[in-house]
Amino acid sequence: MSPTNKCLRCKNGKNVDHLATKCPKMPRIEYTRRHEAVARIIHSELGRQIGLPKEKMDAHKIESEVHGKHGWITYDKTVKTQKIKEYNRPDIIVADRRRNMITIVEIGITNQYNLVETETITALPTALAPRQDGCHSGWYL
Numbered sequence: 001m002s003p004t005n006k007c008l009r010c011k012n013g014k015n016v017d018h019l020a021t022k023c024p025k026m027p028r029i030e031y032t033r034r035h036e037a038v039a040r041i042i043h044s045e046l047g048r049q050i051g052l053p054k055e056k057m058d059a060h061k062i063e064s065e066v067h068g069k070h071g072w073i074t075y076d077k078t079v080k081t082q083k084i085k086e087y088n089r090p091d092i093i094v095a096d097r098r099r100n101m102i103t104i105v106e107i108g109i110t111n112q113y114n115l116v117e118t119e120t121i122t123a124l125p126t127a128l129a130p131r132q133d134g135c136h137s138g139w140y141l
Helices: 016-022 028-049 112-127
Strands: 065-068 071-075 092-096 101-105
Touching: 028 071, 028 092, 028 101
Parallel strands: none
Antiparallel strands: 065 071, 071 092, 092 101
């Protein structure tokens, strides 16, 4: 391989997938930055659905919990469970009062080659279920 076809950080083969998700020398903060950029877009769009004011995408700030006209949305907030669980902190939870529905969003930045592994890891929080009394402020597993 010519020097231009090698990753400057780890010297492995350089391609889009490697640079986006696989390079072991890529600073963890870069992956976190990408995750938060995607989360900000999703948070903004879901926030509009529950009545949060529309704002420019680059000006959107994610808060831990925000209430709108038609529901609330949380970001990276621990969910109370009866049992101690390793995965009890979904990226986004949206409660839509108009539809009487709660949506859990788990974001995984990946590529096509490790999609199954990422889906397995991020699917764990979807085991959350609302309390039997219909209250959405608490959760049971």
